[in-house]
Amino acid sequence: MTRTARRRTLQLAGTATAALLALSACSSSDSSSASSSPSASSSAKLSGTVTVFAAASLKESFTSLGKTFEAAHPGTRVTFNFGGSDTLAASITSGAPADVFASASAKTMAIVTDAKDAVGTPVTFVRNQLEIATLPGNPDKITSLKDLTKSGLKVVLCDKTVPCGAAAQKALTAGSLKLTPVSYEQDVKSALTKVELKEADAAVVYKTDVKAAGGKVDGVEFPESAKAINEYPIALLKDAPNAAAAKAFIALVESAEGKKVLTAAGFLNP
Structure with missing residues (x-):
């Protein structure tokens, strides 16, 4: 093979290698973009029903937050069971299916945590007088x-x-x-x-x-x-049928947007 032919062969090989590297980089970039796009985020994957057991005094504000949550996550639905915190806690420990419990006192929340029916430590999100x-x-x-x-x-x-x-x-x-x-x-x-x-x-x-x-x-x-000011704790329940959406709802309650709705209703910050 002449020197000119060898040079031409090396040039072609280099061009092919560069093309392969460029294709690989493009593929990696596309993959990275897909993982960071909104459509691939966890929030876009939320669906199904979130069942929230909440103190009766939370009815107006939580109903409003439920609508906000559904609008932000198409395909989800938030259903509520409002009532006396002690009755709700008893229902949860008796096996009633629910994702979230928001109580009007630490004492009634303790009924659920003592039965090991809550995940982690409940967080106080508001107070009431x-x-x-x-x-x-x-x-x-x-x-x-x-x-x-x-x-x-x-x-x-x-x-x-x-x-x-x-x-x-x-x-x-x-x-x-x-x-x-x-x-x-x-x-x-x-x-x-x-x-x-x-x-x-x-x-x-x-x-x-x-x-x-x-x-x-x-x-x-x-x-x-x-x-006699009451603290209101909220918790994810251990056997939550829709834990992912439940966590997102709790995050909304604890967010600045959630606080705005709750304080407008007359609740005190924790």
Whole structure:
């Protein structure tokens, strides 16, 4: 083979090698781009139903966040079971299928964590404070917690086993007051409804519930409520049917966007 022929052969081999290297680099770049593209991200893969068990006082804000979550993750659906935290905790430990539990107190969350039905350590995402709900216009001129002990006044409290009821008892103890209500309700919304329907003159509920009721009730603040502020923890459940979407929902609740919705509803930052 002549020197010229050998040179031509080497040039062709070099060109082929360069082409192979370029093709390999292009393929690697495409692969990298695909892994970092939104369509390949974990959030785009979320689908199915997320079942959230949440304290009754979270109804308005969580319903709003559920809609936000569904809009951000097409193909998902968030369903809620709102109620008294103690009842929800008992349902979870009895095997009710759920992905997330948001409780109105650390004590009721402990029912679930002690049964080892939660993953990791629950995170406190908001706090809530009590307020007196009265009939519109406050016709009974209620200005303090002590006023609820007046003879003839029909007052409703949450059951002592429910976080809002336990908090009310703390507030009464802080004020050295004794109160016998006309009824104990299983959750805060039920207590509030009694006043809305004019079946009771007043109820001790959360500030968030008074705010959500709008003009259906009036709210009266009282200093003893500062002694009975409830922390709200949230946790992923151990046997969550849709753990990936559940984690994403919890992340939304804890995000700046979630905090904005919750504080607008009257909740306090943790």
